Amino acid sequence: MIQPRALAVWLLAFLVTGCGGVSLLSIYDGRLPIESQRWIADSEDAVSVASAALQEAQASRRRALKLVQELRGQAKRISDAGGAQAASKMEFMAETRVAYVQLTIRQAEKELDLARAKQLLINATTAMRHDIAVYDLAPLTQSVDRQRQEATDLRRAVLKASLAAHRAAGKAWQVYAGWIRGGGDNKAFWLLEGERKVAPPQQSAKPAPST
């Protein structure tokens, strides 16, 4: 026997959220006790934190890609200076770095998805607990579980990529060190093509008149 009140709440929730989506509750909703308000607020915080982490990851990617660009330039100069093998290893180091950085972005995106999925689930359960709306919790729970699993997988993948990048870096530096020991040009890494010549002065110097 369906209670008329519950039916009304369910219908209302259905109409408000449309197609069964979850309507987000306000942390100031007077119908909620303080504990539930906190619960909602915590889920919102988690979304904010994940969102900020994604932004930070994107910024890191920009910086990292710039560095990778530089690394490729250095590899080219080393290659031009006769260090083809060292350059090749450095190229590989750059590639692994790019792969790692891309994965960190994906991980951050996934963490945000997870935080959002959790937020929906928490809102839905809170609404139901306080007779505000009725939802089918199963798909929401499944969504959280799926996102969680994917996030876990990505975390592992990021760790793996990080270690791979470090291995590549180790190899690259070993080969580079060998090349330097063998008389390789130790300016190639440091100086751009235009900087390799001793720069002429901007103004010719005159001897100071004695006074």
Place this chain on the structure above:
Amino acid sequence: MHRLIAPTLALLLLAGSCATNQTKVGDPAYIERLRIRITKVRNAIQETRRAIALSNGADYLPELYVRLAELQSEEARYHYQVAYEREQRASAVLHAPQVRFLKEESIKIYNMVIDRYPASKLRPRVLFNIGHELRELGRYDDMLKTLERLTREHPDSALTPEALLVLGDYWYDKGELDKSEVFYNKIVKSGLRRVSGLALYKLGWVWVNRTSCKNALSSFEKAIKASTDYLARAQGPSLAVEDDTTRQLKGAGLVEKGGTSQNGDIDVRREALVDAMYCFAREKPWKTSIRYLRKKAYNRATYIAALERLAARYAVLNEARGSIVTTRELLHLAPTDPDRLDDARLLYGAIKRAKDWSQIGADVTLITDAMKRQVNRVETTTEMRDLTIKEFEQYTRDLVTRAQAALNKATSKKKKARLAVARSIANGYAAYLDAFPNSAAKIDVLLNLADVLSEVGDVMNAGLRYAEASDLIGDPKRREGSLYDSVVQFQKSLSILTERDRVERVVVRAALRRSGRLLLAYPLAPDKARNVKLAIAQTHYDEGDFNTAVQRLSAVAYEYPKTKEATAAIHLILDAYNVLNDYDALDAVGRRFMSAGSPADDTLKGEIKKIVAAANRRKLDEVSLSAAGDEGGDTTELDNFIKRYEGTSLGERALVNAFVAARAQGDAKRLFELGQELIQKYPKSEQAAGIIATLAKTAMATFDYDKALKLYAQAAKANPDQAVQLLVSAGEIHEQFASDDRALRSYQRAVRLAKQPQAKSKAAAKLAEMTERLGDDDRTIAILGPLKGLGNSEVLARLGMAYIHKGQAEEAEEALGGVLGETAEASEEAKARAQYGTAEALTIVLLSYTVEKNLDSIQEYLTLLEVTEQGYLNAARQGSPVYTPAALARLAYVSDRVSNVLKGLSAPPDVTGADAKAFDKGLARRVKGLQQTAKEALKACAAQAWTNKVFTAPVRACLRGRLPAADPATYDRMKRRSSVGKSPRIDALRGKLAKNAKALGTLKELGELYLNAGDHHMARLVFARAVQNGGGPEELNMLGIASFKAGDVTGGLDAFAQAADGGLEMGRKNLASALSKLGLASASKTVFQKWPKGKGAGRSL
């Protein structure tokens, strides 16, 4: 129509003429203006003459004459000026006949007034005017006579000082200083007059001419004061109050509008101060000059004028220090004009002579500022500008380089003073570079400046200057040196600048990278190259660009292995990852640096090992912390740690953290696995005891008592300090499952192991409770007897009761006395037991007492009865659920027994007659009373069931309505556990309880599963926890069923009664049913009277 054309054309012509440019009308020429004035004054003379003609005999006639004479004198003056202008102002000595004529005419008129009006008030004015005209006519002797006559005949006239001044000036001009001094002094002595200041000023010059600078300076100072005082009295420069004196002066033309004097527009305050400088430079020390002038000068113009005079004077006297202070002041304050360049030159020369470099920075700035102001003037020609710049470039460079040379020589100078001078020199160089940006000496100056800045510790700017110089230097070797110096200074700077200097740090880092890269293009020595590369890499590290820093630092490390730069670079790389909290990277990189082919030397490798170990510990902590969060399901990383570091302290730590994470997640299975793994693999772990205790608590929480018992034993072994407590806990578990022997052994072991009196006492109390429950007095005495010495009231009370049961009255008395003694600290229950035991001892005596037929014996019997009754009543008052009903029941029994004895008694033979009758009557009353007591006591005992919901064995005995012939204070014996509940659902529910041990729904379901499986003991414990955690009547009812079936009859009945109290119908029914099963049919019926019909469903017993 034609008639209109002509006027129109005429109008247009007129308009056209109006529209033509007008000739510009300028001011009339000065001579023309003089001529107009002459005409005007002639008109005035004519008018005055006409007035004189019409005023014959009038009082004011003398005034008209004087006015006529003055007008003629004025006309003469205009004629003189016209002639002067006509001669192109070539000479003041002119031949102008009309001037002489007019002046002589004036003198005649004045003389006529004196002769004709000897008493006129105008007489002093007339005499003064005559003197004036005579002087202008060059008739000085006559002038002297006239003015002396004035001073003689009219000493108080306002014109007398003026006359004296003229006389004094006359003699001064003649070189007759003594005579002039006389007249000036007369003025000074006549009090404060308009010309007092002037007279003093003139006196000052008299002294100057006598080369007496001291007196001259004094006179000038007095002149300033007198002039200031006079003006102050007159409330300003104009004489506001027109008194008689003013009128006289005005009349004589000595005071005009605004109060300026006829005696030239001399500003005595200014002139005296300016002229005083001549002597000041000789008489006063130069150090006091600025202070003196600031005090004496009444305005800025005066101050500047005096300064200029003094500076010039010091220059003449070759007083370099005086020149320095005055020219500095002039360059600061004086208006911009070409004179400032002279001041600057003077300052340059003076500084050079004095070798005073103390303010060289400020001085150079003053000089260059003066130069810049001058060369920027519109009227300055290009040629002049270039010359000036060239001149002053040399001056300033000369000064500041000399200053630096002097500083370099002066090794003995105190550090603070030396730094101050060096800073000043740096400022001087900066001012030079600002003023002469295109100087040919710029490179040298920049390098000099950088050196000085380095010396004063301003390494950032030193670096910037070296870098600036390097951009200009052509010689490669020199340029390399400058670049290297800049890098060194920048490095120093970065080590000094604090976090607050953010902007500076950014600038320095960028500048260092630029200089460093430029420098690396040169064929540097390896040590320099290493240093520069490390410095570049470090800038990235400093600004938090760790990824770039790691790249650069790695390059340094691998290019220059096993050098100190490589060591520093490796440290920075590790630190960068540490700051980033990237412990995986730290571990990977650390291992790489520890492997073969690493650029690190052996010492560094040792350090890296420690760093990596610390990082791994932190990584472990991080992993553990995240494992404890809401996303902590994934403990893969922790597991990796456990495997990777097995057998090490890190492995142990990982295991402990994994254990903690499992506990946080409530994963009981994993918790036990990890706990066991830890205990097996790290038996000496400091955490072992705590881990075991946690496992045991978890086992208890999940009702896994077998595991809990094993863990308690393990824990007691691992941690002897907690063994007593653990054994007591184990004993309690055994008791719950009616494993009496095991429980006893646990308690006895606990007593044996306990070293602390308190712990021993606690264990002994549990042991005593257990032995009492078993009801085996011999065993009780055997076990508790040796523990008497503890003085524990629980032990003594129970031991005493056992002695009572065994009829050992003396031992009982001793033991119970220990509980009831004044000093004893006993619980209410122990006191109740002891009171009861004492009463029981008395009962034995009472019931074995043979009453003889004499009054004494009867009396003694009755007294014994009263004491016994009192004993039971005292015990009953303690409120014990066991001993209160037991005491009441025994009171009933004793009362009944004694009443029967008394029934058989009659008055002793020695009591006869009425006494005997009364005695018998009294005995009968006593018997009746005792019978009544027996009934009431039994009733009160039974009532405990309904009023206090207590169904202990004594209560149940009372409910039967039988008087207990023996001690009814017995305990239920739990049944042996006959079945052990096991099922996957039970395991699942226990797993849930690992996460939340208080979940009511889970507890309820688990309890029912146990009950259905016939595991009443376990069900009893589960429902007991359910009731503790908020369970209601239904849970109480279930507890009652489980307890009753497990043999805890009292507990079962109590639970049913509470369920009935809670309104559960099944509770009421089950209570009645249970009582009925116990043979208490009457009590069973009473239940339905005592509790109204309840509601709700529930399980039936």
